[in-house]
Amino acid sequence: MAQQEQRIGRYALLLALSEENDPIVMDQKNVKSCVGKVGTMDSQKIVAAIETAAKSNGLINGNVYREVHALYHAILEAIQGVTRGHLQLSGILRTVGLRFAVVRGAPYRNKEEGDWIAVALYGTIGAPIKGSEHESAGLGINHI
Amino acid sequence: MAQQEQRIGRYALLLALSEENDPIVMDQKNVKSCVGKVGTMDSQKIVAAIETAAKSNGLINGNVYREVHALYHAILEAIQGVTRGHLQLSGILRTVGLRFAVVRGAPYRNKEEGDWIAVALYGTIGAPIKGSEHESAGLGINHI
Amino acid sequence: MAQQEQRIGRYALLLALSEENDPIVMDQKNVKSCVGKVGTMDSQKIVAAIETAAKSNGLINGNVYREVHALYHAILEAIQGVTRGHLQLSGILRTVGLRFAVVRGAPYRNKEEGDWIAVALYGTIGAPIKGSEHESAGLGINHI
Amino acid sequence: MAQQEQRIGRYALLLALSEENDPIVMDQKNVKSCVGKVGTMDSQKIVAAIETAAKSNGLINGNVYREVHALYHAILEAIQGVTRGHLQLSGILRTVGLRFAVVRGAPYRNKEEGDWIAVALYGTIGAPIKGSEHESAGLGINHI
Amino acid sequence: MAQQEQRIGRYALLLALSEENDPIVMDQKNVKSCVGKVGTMDSQKIVAAIETAAKSNGLINGNVYREVHALYHAILEAIQGVTRGHLQLSGILRTVGLRFAVVRGAPYRNKEEGDWIAVALYGTIGAPIKGSEHESAGLGINHI
Amino acid sequence: MAQQEQRIGRYALLLALSEENDPIVMDQKNVKSCVGKVGTMDSQKIVAAIETAAKSNGLINGNVYREVHALYHAILEAIQGVTRGHLQLSGILRTVGLRFAVVRGAPYRNKEEGDWIAVALYGTIGAPIKGSEHESAGLGINHI
Numbered sequence: 001m002a003q004q005e006q007r008i009g010r011y012a013l014l015l016a017l018s019e020e021n022d023p024i025v026m027d028q029k030n031v032k033s034c035v036g037k038v039g040t041m042d043s044q045k046i047v048a049a050i051e052t053a054a055k056s057n058g059l060i061n062g063n064v065y066r067e068v069h070a071l072y073h074a075i076l077e078a079i080q081g082v083t084r085g086h087l088q089l090s091g092i093l094r095t096v097g098l099r100f101a102v103v104r105g106a107p108y109r110n111k112e113e114g115d116w117i118a119v120a121l122y123g124t125i126g127a128p129i130k131g132s133e134h135e136s137a138g139l140g141i142n143h144i
Numbered sequence: 145m146a147q148q149e150q151r152i153g154r155y156a157l158l159l160a161l162s163e164e165n166d167p168i169v170m171d172q173k174n175v176k177s178c179v180g181k182v183g184t185m186d187s188q189k190i191v192a193a194i195e196t197a198a199k200s201n202g203l204i205n206g207n208v209y210r211e212v213h214a215l216y217h218a219i220l221e222a223i224q225g226v227t228r229g230h231l232q233l234s235g236i237l238r239t240v241g242l243r244f245a246v247v248r249g250a251p252y253r254n255k256e257e258g259d260w261i262a263v264a265l266y267g268t269i270g271a272p273i274k275g276s277e278h279e280s281a282g283l284g285i286n287h288i
Numbered sequence: 289m290a291q292q293e294q295r296i297g298r299y300a301l302l303l304a305l306s307e308e309n310d311p312i313v314m315d316q317k318n319v320k321s322c323v324g325k326v327g328t329m330d331s332q333k334i335v336a337a338i339e340t341a342a343k344s345n346g347l348i349n350g351n352v353y354r355e356v357h358a359l360y361h362a363i364l365e366a367i368q369g370v371t372r373g374h375l376q377l378s379g380i381l382r383t384v385g386l387r388f389a390v391v392r393g394a395p396y397r398n399k400e401e402g403d404w405i406a407v408a409l410y411g412t413i414g415a416p417i418k419g420s421e422h423e424s425a426g427l428g429i430n431h432i
Numbered sequence: 433m434a435q436q437e438q439r440i441g442r443y444a445l446l447l448a449l450s451e452e453n454d455p456i457v458m459d460q461k462n463v464k465s466c467v468g469k470v471g472t473m474d475s476q477k478i479v480a481a482i483e484t485a486a487k488s489n490g491l492i493n494g495n496v497y498r499e500v501h502a503l504y505h506a507i508l509e510a511i512q513g514v515t516r517g518h519l520q521l522s523g524i525l526r527t528v529g530l531r532f533a534v535v536r537g538a539p540y541r542n543k544e545e546g547d548w549i550a551v552a553l554y555g556t557i558g559a560p561i562k563g564s565e566h567e568s569a570g571l572g573i574n575h576i
Numbered sequence: 577m578a579q580q581e582q583r584i585g586r587y588a589l590l591l592a593l594s595e596e597n598d599p600i601v602m603d604q605k606n607v608k609s610c611v612g613k614v615g616t617m618d619s620q621k622i623v624a625a626i627e628t629a630a631k632s633n634g635l636i637n638g639n640v641y642r643e644v645h646a647l648y649h650a651i652l653e654a655i656q657g658v659t660r661g662h663l664q665l666s667g668i669l670r671t672v673g674l675r676f677a678v679v680r681g682a683p684y685r686n687k688e689e690g691d692w693i694a695v696a697l698y699g700t701i702g703a704p705i706k707g708s709e710h711e712s713a714g715l716g717i718n719h720i
Numbered sequence: 721m722a723q724q725e726q727r728i729g730r731y732a733l734l735l736a737l738s739e740e741n742d743p744i745v746m747d748q749k750n751v752k753s754c755v756g757k758v759g760t761m762d763s764q765k766i767v768a769a770i771e772t773a774a775k776s777n778g779l780i781n782g783n784v785y786r787e788v789h790a791l792y793h794a795i796l797e798a799i800q801g802v803t804r805g806h807l808q809l810s811g812i813l814r815t816v817g818l819r820f821a822v823v824r825g826a827p828y829r830n831k832e833e834g835d836w837i838a839v840a841l842y843g844t845i846g847a848p849i850k851g852s853e854h855e856s857a858g859l860g861i862n863h864i
Contacts, residue, residue, distance in 0.1 A: 009279030010161055010266070014168075017154055024158075024168060044669040064832045065708045066863035072703070073793075076668060081225030081282055088667060091376060092364060093332040107278070112784045116278070122154070127360070132353045134251070134260070135153030137283040138225055143786035188525040208400045209564045210431035216559070217361075220524060232523060235808060236796060237764040256352045271792070276785045287354035287431075297567030298449055298554070302456075305442055312446075312456060369513030369570055379664060380652060381620040395566070404566065410442070415648065420641045422539070422548070423441030425571040426513055476813040496688045497852045498719035504847070505649075508812060520811060544640045575642035585855030586737055586842070590744075593730055600734075600744060657801030657858055683854070692854070698730070710827070710836070711729030713859040714801055 006031065008103045009141050012120035015101035016137070031105030032059050039097040041090040041128065043079060050075050050100050050119060059104045059117070060144070067144055071102075071117055074140035078119040081138020096136070098123035104144065117144045150175065152247045153285050156264035159245035160281070175249030176203050183241040185234040185272065187223060194219050194244050194263060203248045203261070204288070211288055215246075215261055218284035222263040225282020240280070242267035248288065261288045294319065296391045297429050300408035303389035304425070319393030320347050327385040329378040329416065331367060338363050338388050338407060347392045347405070348432070355432055359390075359405055362428035366407040369426020384424070386411035392432065405432045438463065440535045441573050444552035447533035448569070463537030464491050471529040473522040473560065475511060482507050482532050482551060491536045491549070492576070499576055503534075503549055506572035510551040513570020528568065530555035536576065549576045582607065584679045585717050588696035591677035592713070607681030608635050615673040617666035617704065619655060626651050626676050626695060635680045635693070636720070643720055647678075647693055650716035654695040657714020672712070674699035680720065693720045726751065728823045729861050732840035735821035736857070751825030752779050759817040761810040761848065763799060770795050770820050770839060779824045779837070780864070787864055791822075794839040794860035801858020802841050816856070818843035824864065837864045 011028045015035050018024040034057035038049040051071060054060050060067040082096060083089065089096060103118045119140045126133025155172045159179050162168040178201035182193040195215060198204050204211040226240060227233065233240060247262045263284045270277025299316045303323050306312040322345035326337040339359060342348050348355040370384060371377065377384060391406045407428045414421025443460045447467050450456040466489035470481040483503060486492050492499040514528060515521065521528060535550045551572045558565025587604045591611050594600040610633035614625040627647060630636050636643040658672060659665065665672060679694045695716045702709025731748045735755050738744040754777035758769040771791060774780050780787040802816060803809065809816060823838045839860045846853025 007279055009281065013157065013161060013266070013281060017157060043667050047669045061832075064830070065702075065828065066833050066836070068703060068708055069710070069863055077228045079668075080228045084221045084224045084284070088376070088664070091331055091379070091667070092367075093335045108275075108785065110784070112781075113786050116786075118279070120281075122157070126353075127356060131252075132356055134285045134357070135151055135262070135283065136285070137153065137157060137264075137281065139279065139281040140228070141278045141280070143789055187523050191525045205400075208398070209396065209558075210401050210404070212559060212564055213431055213566070223524075232520070232808070235523070235763050235811070236799075237767045252353065254352070256349075257354050260354075270785075271788060276788055278789070287357055295567055297569065301445065301449060301554070301569060305445060365516045368516045372509045372512045372572070376664070379619055379667070380655075381623045396563075406567070408569075410445070414641075415644060419540075420644055422573045422645070423439055423550070423571065424573070425441065425445060425552075425569070427567065427569040428516070429566045429568070475811055479813045493688075496686070497684065497846075498689050498692075500847060500852055501719055501854070511812075520808070523811070540641065542640070544637075545642050548642075575645055583855055585857065589733065589737060589842070589857060593733060653804045656804045660797045660800045660860070684851075694855070696857075698733070707828075710861045711727055711838070711859065712861070713729065713733060713840075713857065715855065715857040716804070717854045717856070 006105050006107045008105045008107050008116060008118040009120070009139050012101045012103040012118040013122070013139060015103070016099050016120040016122040031103050032057070033101060033103040034059060035099065035101045037099050039095070041095045043089050046079055046096070046098065047072070047075050050102060054102045059102050070142045070144040071119070074117050074119040074142040077140030078121045078138035082121050082125060082136045093127065094125055095128045096123060096125045115144045117142055149253050150249050150251045152249045152251050152260060152262040153264070153283050156245045156247040156262040157266070157283055159247070160243050160264040160266040175247050177245060177247040178203060179243065179245045181243050183239070185239045187233050190223060190240070190242065191216070191219050194246060198246045203246050214286045214288040215263070218261050218263040218286040221284030222265045222282035226265050226269060226280045237271065238269055239272045240267060240269045259288045261286055293397050294393050294395045296393045296395050296404060296406040297408070297427050300389045300391040300406040301410070301427060303391070304387050304408040304410040319391050321389060321391040322347060323387065323389045325387050329383045331377050334367055334384070334386065335360070335363050338390060342390045347390050358430045358432040359407070362405050362407040362430040365428030366409045366426035370409050370413060370424045381415065382413055383416045384411060384413045403432045405430055437541050438537050438539045440537045440539050440548060440550040441552070441571050444533045444535040444550040445554070445569070445571060447535070448531050448552040448554040463535050464489070465533060465535045466491060467531065467533045469531050471527070473527045475521050478511060478528070478530065479504070479507050482534060486534045491534050502574045502576040503551070506549050506551040506574040509572030510553045510570035514553050514557060514568045525559065526557055527560045528555060528557045547576045549574055581685050582681050582683045584681045584683050584692060584694040585696070585715050588677045588679040588694040589698070589713070589715055591679070592675050592696040592698040607679050608633070609677060609679040610635060611675065611677045613675050615671070617671045619665050622655060622672070622674065623648070623651050626678060630678045635678050646718045646720040647695070650693050650695040650718040653716030654697045654714035658697050658701060658712045669703065670701055671704045672699060672701045691720045693718055725829050726825050726827045728825045728827050728836060728838040729840070729859050732821045732823040732838040733842070733859060735823070736819050736840040736842040751823050753821060753823040754779060755819065755821045757819050761815045763809050766799055766816070766818065767792070767795050770822060774822045779822050790862045790864040791837055791839070794837050794862040797860030798839040798841045798858035802845060802856045813847065814845055815848045816843060816845045835864045837862055
């Protein structure tokens with residue numbers, strides 16, 4: 001069985017947690033990654049922002065559905081971490097301000113395991129009033 | 145409205161992600177924290193392990209139900225990040241190996257906001273076979 | 289451990305169930321409470337109606353996020369009783385007509401347990417056609 | 433369309449909320465009802481206790497599957513109110529002490545609407561430690 | 577106890593899977609059925625399309641709420657098969673193209689079991705881009 | 721974008737619906753498939769039965785985690801169709817008798833889309849009493 005060599009999920013989380021004023025030192029080789037931000041009351045905008053970033057940074061081939069499908073499920077899993085079980089924001093009067101990171105790499109020594117993709121989210125969730133919010137995070141991982 | 149000064153969720157996640165071989169440098173004042181590990185197919189053992197650690201390290205007062213209640217809901221939210229929506233492990237033939245961190249502090253400048261508690265989980269989830277697993281993480285936060 | 293002295297949840301349910309034509313006799317001391325009505329296909333309007341009533345009746349301090357956060361989660365739990373697991377109404381073509389009650393008090397003898405808040409909902413849920421509906425109820429409780 | 437004449441859900445909730453020391457005066461004609469108690473960490477015991485009470489009190493005919501099926505879904509909906517979205521107790525280290533009521537009647541004026549069944553639950557949910565618990569309630573209704 | 581004689585669910589699934597270019601031979605007596613198509617990003621349009629078809633084809637009496645209620649829950653259960661646990665489509669940027677079938681009949685030998693209704697869905701779910709989709713199906717059954 | 725040529729989900733459903741006494745004529749080329757049966761109150765036995773059948777029939781390579789992972793998520797999605805949103809059986813006093821089919825093939829014309837896997841379930845779900853059950857079905861699909 002495959003043994004894990006590269007922790008793409010941990011790397012994605014650190015990228016999402018790292019900030020200009022408080023950077024985290026990381027050293028990760030042989031992976032592709034991108035980061036971005038999204039603030040919204042509409043969960044489909046989180047999906048769209050991450051898909052666009054992953055495609056334009058060459059992490060997935062947007063013309064191959066299996067790559068889009070793998071990323072999509074990793075995004076949904078990460079959003080479930082943020083919203084804790086549901087997938088709704090505006091429907092229950094919540095807004096999020098998130099930093100996201102997507103990492104693609106080969107986490108297992110066995111080459112047959114191929115590439116996997118990790119999506120990490122970190123930021124705040126709360127009422128649509130400044131300050132009425134607390135931190136939230138999520139991580140989704142899938143084979144690609 | 146309260147403005148966030150201390151990010152107890154970010155600190156809890158970094159504690160959960162930090163490891164002997166790959167430590168993360170952190171600087172966080174005026175918070176109480178503890179870390180631990182739990183490996184199980186039984187989600188109630190995750191709850192019990194974190195509750196025990198938080199009580200014995202003085203993060204919550206185990207004799208006051210409102211503190212137990214606050215921690216309990218933060219744990220459930222963190223587990224939902226790990227299992228992505230459901231709360232079951234053995235029922236669907238999954239096992240987890242997790243590092244957890246609990247942080248208690250006052251994240252907001254306004255003193256009336258008082259203490260909040262953060263529970264972070266990071267590790268692996270998968271079939272009960274070595275190597276058949278991928279990374280997973282969760283974060284829960286509550287007022288206490 | 290704390291022993292329960294005041295059942296704020298039971299009191300909130302009785303307030304929600306009581307009606308002009310069919311009043312329920314209740315005797316509850318040392319609690320704050322308010323009641324109201326909301327009819328909608330939009331679950332965020334239930335959240336907003338209850339938050340507004342609780343603030344304007346002085347049950348919570350709207351300037352303190354921990355009080356808003358405690359109430360918010362109690363509301364969500366009560367809505368889940370009404371919708372039985374999901375949080376959607378219009379998305380699945382359902383409408384509700386609800387009477388709500390919010391009660392704040394100290395349910396436990398131990399003074400350290402402090403205040404808790406209860407949100408009760410009772411009314412009808414159904415298709416957006418008069419008569420195509422049945423009763424529904426929910427109760428959420430949180431420390432505050 | 434049918435207009436509601438008898439509120440079997442409200443009656444079931446009042447039966448579940450009524451207690452020897454604090455009885456609620458109710459007047460409800462032309463319905464069958466039963467009440468009982470169940471304390472458990474195992475959600476299937478709640479199902480079994482209510483089914484047994486409903487059968488032995490003649491509220492449903494246990495030999496007709498459509499009646500068993502109608503009651504079963506009403507019970508599940510009531511449990512979701514108690515556990516707020518999930519159906520697990522012991523899996524997440526929770527125990528309940530509940531009073532239940534089952535009511536069967538014809539809530540609508542139109543005779544074609546026939547009989548409906550209501551299941552109400554009220555009691556406490558919490559950690560398996562005396563006092564570490566708060567109130568909880570649920571209501572399920574189905575045509576029979 | 578009732579023994580199953582007619583499998584209305586299987587028949588509904590075969591109707592949903594049957595197509596002009598690839599018909600499935602079926603022989604089912606003494607049931608009423610209808611089929612239709614719906615393509616949408618809005619889950620309430622699936623509900624509305626099936627309710628309309630079932631009423632206009634005489635499978636249910638739209639003036640009797642218990643029949644509407646029975647069909648409604650069968651539809652929701654079928655949609656949960658398609659969306660696998662959630663009830664959202666546009667909220668998470670998904671679109672469906674579905675063929676639906678509704679079947680009403682008496683599946684059990686015991687006449688007291690009366691009529692039951694089955695709703696089957698089959699088609700595709702995916703991103704709102706041609707080809708970025710895979711198959712999906714669901715089945716809901718209820719007593720009526 | 722990829723266009724669908726082979727409907728592996730439809731084929732898997734027809735295999736699950738086909739029976740000795742009532743066979744369905746199917747013609748599907750270039751796919752691998754297997755069928756089996758499982759009756760249980762324990763959802764992890766459904767997972768185990770399907771994984772074992774898929775491995776022993778050469779549909780997936782049990783030594784490659786990405787193949788196990790792809791199949792696992794397709795199984796969970798199919799079970800959610802059967803249980804309609806939850807993943808529990810015994811916990812809520814339900815038992816299932818299911819016929820399952822697994823199909824692996826290349827559903828899209830574009831060769832880059834590679835292999836996908838479909839898991840279909842069809843059978844009965846109900847109380848653990850003969851006859852107190854109705855039909856149920858589910859379909860899960862994933863890239864592999």
